[in-house]
Structure formats: structure tokens, C-alpha cells
Amino acid sequence: MLDRKDxxxxxxxxxxxxxxxxxxxxxxxxxxxxxxxxxSIEFQSENGIxxxxxxxxxxxxxxxxxxxxxxxxxxxxxxxxxxxxTSFAMIRGQHIDLTVLGAMEVSETGDIANWKIPGRxxxxxxxxxxxxxxxxxxxxxxxxxxxxxxxxxxxxxTLPLTGMKCIKKIVxxxxxxxxxxxxxxxxxxAPGVSVNEIKFATEGTLIxxxxxxxxxxx
Amino acid sequence: MNKVVKDAEEAIQDIKDNAxxxxxxxxxxxxxENSITALVHSNIKGLICISNNAGVDDFGLGLLFQKKxxxxxxxxxxxxxxxxxxxxxxxxxxxxLIPQGSLAERCRAGGAGIPAFYTPAGFGTExxxxxxxxxxxxxxxxxxxxxxxxxxxxKAWKGDSNGNLIYKGTARNFxxxxxxxxxxxxxxxEELVEPGELDPNFIHTPGIFVQRIFHGxxxxxxxxxxxxxxx
Numbered sequence: 053m054l055d056r057k058d059x060x061x062x063x064x065x066x067x068x069x070x071x072x073x074x075x076x077x078x079x080x081x082x083x084x085x086x087x088x089x090x091x092s093i094e095f096q097s098e099n100g101i102x103x104x105x106x107x108x109x110x111x112x113x114x115x116x117x118x119x120x121x122x123x124x125x126x127x128x129x130x131x132x133x134x135x136x137x138t139s140f141a142m143i144r145g146q147h148i149d150l151t152v153l154g155a156m157e158v159s160e161t162g163d164i165a166n167w168k169i170p171g172r173x174x175x176x177x178x179x180x181x182x183x184x185x186x187x188x189x190x191x192x193x194x195x196x197x198x199x200x201x202x203x204x205x206x207x208x209x210t211l212p213l214t215g216m217k218c219i220k221k222i223v224x225x226x227x228x229x230x231x232x233x234x235x236x237x238x239x240x241x242a243p244g245v246s247v248n249e250i251k252f253a254t255e256g257t258l259i260x261x262x263x264x265x266x267x268x269x270x
Numbered sequence: 271m272n273k274v275v276k277d278a279e280e281a282i283q284d285i286k287d288n289a290x291x292x293x294x295x296x297x298x299x300x301x302x303e304n305s306i307t308a309l310v311h312s313n314i315k316g317l318i319c320i321s322n323n324a325g326v327d328d329f330g331l332g333l334l335f336q337k338k339x340x341x342x343x344x345x346x347x348x349x350x351x352x353x354x355x356x357x358x359x360x361x362x363x364x365x366x367l368i369p370q371g372s373l374a375e376r377c378r379a380g381g382a383g384i385p386a387f388y389t390p391a392g393f394g395t396e397x398x399x400x401x402x403x404x405x406x407x408x409x410x411x412x413x414x415x416x417x418x419x420x421x422x423x424x425k426a427w428k429g430d431s432n433g434n435l436i437y438k439g440t441a442r443n444f445x446x447x448x449x450x451x452x453x454x455x456x457x458x459x460e461e462l463v464e465p466g467e468l469d470p471n472f473i474h475t476p477g478i479f480v481q482r483i484f485h486g487x488x489x490x491x492x493x494x495x496x497x498x499x500x501x
Contacts, residue, residue, distance in 0.1 A: 098370065099296040099440050107499045115299065115491035116427075116439035122297040122350075123497035133439060135446040135474075136296070136322070137378040140371030144389065163394075174358065174367075175349035181397065182371030185390035216394030 054225040054242045054269070059193050061086045061269050063152060063223050066191065067093055074098065074143065074183060076153030077121040079193040083152060094130075096148055098179040100139045103131025120179065140179070144186045151187040153180060155194045155219075157209040160235040160256035162219040164192065165211035177214060184215030196224035196253045203255035205229070205236055226250050228267055235259050240267035273433045273483050274462065278308035281456045281482045285314055285421055288341075292377065292417075292448040293321040293331060294424040297350075297494050300441030301330050302425040304458050304486040309334060316341045320419060322373060322444050324348040329492050338362070344417075346370035350494065369397060372414050374447055379416035381450025381479065386415045422452025425486070426475065429459035430466075433480030434473045442474065449479045458486040 060082035105126035235257030295301030325331035388411035427438035
């Protein structure tokens with residue numbers, strides 16, 4: 053079973069040289085720490101920056117320089133800053149090569165829910181609806197089950213949707229899965245995790261073809 | 271063209287109860303602190319506020335929620351504010367949540383004279399509601415209308431008396447699009463200079479979008495998530 057860092061490391065292996073990437077809050081943010089060697093990536097944050105750098109050193113933080121998670125950040129050489137409409141033009145116009153975000157639920161038809169629990173949590177969707185509706189290449193980074201042990205990979209989402217039929221790839225603490233016609237296709241297992249364990253943790257249809265390899269993290 | 275007013279109090283003096291306001295900023299970054307403070311002291315009520323976020327309990331728009339001066343909030347993300355959440359759950363405030371990109375583009379469209387546009391964001395979700403839909407290149411879109419406001423309150427780093435503005439860092443965010451969409455746009459700046467002192471090549475908001483400008487007296491610039499690394 054992978055921890056949060058391992059999930060980030062596995063997703064980092066998907067990064068290709070020259071990509072512009074938008075990382076959501078939580079596990080996706082960690083991916084920036086594991087960019088493969090010889091791969092040059094520019095990170096976009098939807099509040100209006102490309103070329104986002106690491107967190108600042110203590111006492112060097114600037115209130116006028118934050119990411120979409122409202123964390124203090126820095127810029128890298130070659131960075132640019134723009135307004136919110138331009139930022140979402142990059143997203144909607146499919147100029148961003150990869151979007152990674154978290155989820156509360158994903159359905160086997162690629163629906164995603166991650167913004168609202170009726171009656172309990174209503175914080176708003178932020179940029180998530182624009183991101184999932186527009187991006188071609190989206191990876192969901194999430195735990196396979198929620199805190200109560202219930203599967204997040206469902207036949208059908210029960211929570212209000214963030215987007216419909218938009219998710220194609222999911223990396224969880226147990227597995228890498230592709231959303232294909234008919235269900236979740238198991239691509240890789242986390243080290244030491246059996247196909248049966250993954251089946252047990254997946255409420256939606258799990259498609260297993262042949263021998264499923266273990267994922268390589270490091 | 272001299273658009274300079276003395277201070278925030280003078281700038282907001284004709285904002286009436288039930289006015290629609292756009293308020294720039296992302297979280298607490300780039301918010302018009304001085305205009306908000308003046309509103310808090312004004313007792314203007316029944317405001318409809320369009321802003322990406324709703325501030326925190328004791329800063330930003332949160333100060334206006336404490337005094338129940340806002341009746342409706344149009345935003346994309348309203349976490350991080352318990353006062354607001356309580357008002358929302360008790361139905362004491364009306365809330366319209368909008369995808370962030372749609373919010374930005376609706377402001378831009380409002381300022382650019384485009385009454386509506388199609389976007390894929392929110393299709394198949396509860397945001398779609400009764401909005402009309404159309405398929406372009408095989409992909410479904412929903413029709414979103416432009417937003418304008420009686421007043422737009424924005425904050426820039428530098429400005430001149432003509433209303434030209436330059437923002438700093440990610441404090442730019444929604445400020446330029448809201449400046450375009452306000453019938454009266456009130457800009458507050460950290461540094462107010464004479465025309466000619468700002469390089470025209472580096473103006474972010476041309477002065478035509480700004481009706482009033484003043485030098486903000488104080489800026490707390492509170493940081494929501496101070497995140498640092500070790501040397």
C-alpha cells in the first residue's frame with residue numbers, strides 16, 4: 053500500500069519533458085518534489101502564475117505571491133503572472149498538458165465528485181469544474197477508500213458531480229487504473245497488494261486482464 | 271484626467287444599500303483592504319458581493335459578514351470562514367457558487383460587452399441548472415451570462431492619477447477583470463504617482479476602466495497559509 057508521497061512519486065513518472073502542469077491541493081501538490089531527472093516542467097496555479105517555484109525560506113515569504121491553495125510560494129526564472137481570466141483561458145483552451153487533482157468519488161464512467169457533501173460541507177468548487185471539463189489529460193490522485201473504509205471508485209457517484217465522463221486515469225494507494233468502456237481497468241498494483249485486495253476495495257466494475265504488474269515507485 | 275479621490279471614505283460615499291459590488295482578490299491576496307474597511311464603517315447594508323472568496327472570519331469580506339452587511343454572495347470557493355458558513359447554513363445569506371474560470375470570464379465578458387458565452391465547465395453538474403446547452407465539436411457546453419456591478423473595488427500595487435494600474439505578483443488575480451466590469455471602478459494603490467511615471471508598456475489595467483483612484487493608507491496583507499521550507 054502506498055503512502056501519499058508514493059502516490060505522488062508514481063504520478064511523477066507520468067510527467068513528460070516540456071509539459072505545463074496544474075496540480076490540485078493535497079497529494080497532487082507533492083508531485084512537484086519528484087520530477088524525474090532531465091524532465092523540465094512548468095507548474096501552473098490557477099490563481100494566475102506559470103513557473104511556480106518551491107515554498108519560500110522563512111522570513112522571505114511574500115503576501116503577494118501565493119498559489120491556489122493560498123500557500124506562500126516563489127517564482128522560478130522564466131515565470132509569468134497573469135489575471136484569472138487568462139489563467140482559465142490556458143485551462144479551457146487546453147494549453148495545460150496535465151491536470152492532477154484529488155477526488156471524493158470517481159465513477160466507472162469517468163464522473164468525478166470532489167466539491168460538496170450536501171448538508172455537511174459546502175466550500176465551493178473553486179477551479180475544479182473548469183479543470184475537469186476542459187483538460188484532456190487528467191489524473192486523479194486519491195486513496196482507494198475513504199476514512200470509513202468505503203470505496204471511492206464507484207459504479208455511480210453519490211455526491212454532486214464536479215464533472216461528467218472526464219477522468220481517464222486514477223492513481224490510488226492500491227493501484228493504477230484506467231477508466232475504459234465497461235469499468236476500471238487495473239493497470240498496476242501497489243507493491244505487495246493483491247488483485248483480490250483491489251477488487252475488494254473497488255465498488256465499481258474492475259477489469260483485470262492477464263497478469264497485472266506491480267508498480268515501480270523509485 | 272485626474273481621478274484621484276482623497277481616501278476610501280470619499281471613494282465609496284455614493285455606494286447605497288443593496289448595491290452590487292465586485293471585490294478583487296484571491297483569498298486574502300490582492301484584496302482592497304481600505305475600501306472594505308470603509309464599507310465596514312459605513313453601515314451600508316443588503317450588498318450583493320461578487321468575489322472569488324469570502325474572506326476569513328476577521329479579515330477581508332469576513333468583516334462585512336460579521337456586521338451582516340452582505341445579503342448575497344457570488345463566489346467560487348467560500349471555505350475558511352466560519353461566520354460565513356453559519357450564515358449560509360442558517361439561510362441568512364444567499365450564496366451562488368460559480369466555477370472559478372466561469373466567474374473570471376463572466377466578469378471579463380461583462381467588461382468587454384459580450385453578453386454571454388459557452389463553456390464546458392459545469393456541464394452535467396448542478397451548476398448547469400436550467401441554462402441552455404449546445405454541443406460544439408462533439409463536446410457539450412453551457413451558456414453563461416456576463417456579470418457587471420454597480421461598483422468594482424480593486425487593489426493594485428502602483429497607479430497613476432489617470433487610473434492606469436500595475437499589479438504585483440499573484441495579487442493581480444481577479445482585479446483586472448473586475449476593474450473592467452464595474453460601472454464605477456474604485457482602485458486603491460500602494461503607490462500613487464503622476465501620469466508619465468509608469469511605463470505605458472507595462473500597464474496591466476488601462477485607466478479607461480478606472481473611475482476613482484486613491485492611495486491606500488494601510489495594508490496588513492495577511493497571509494492565509496504561511497508555508498516555508500528550511501534552509
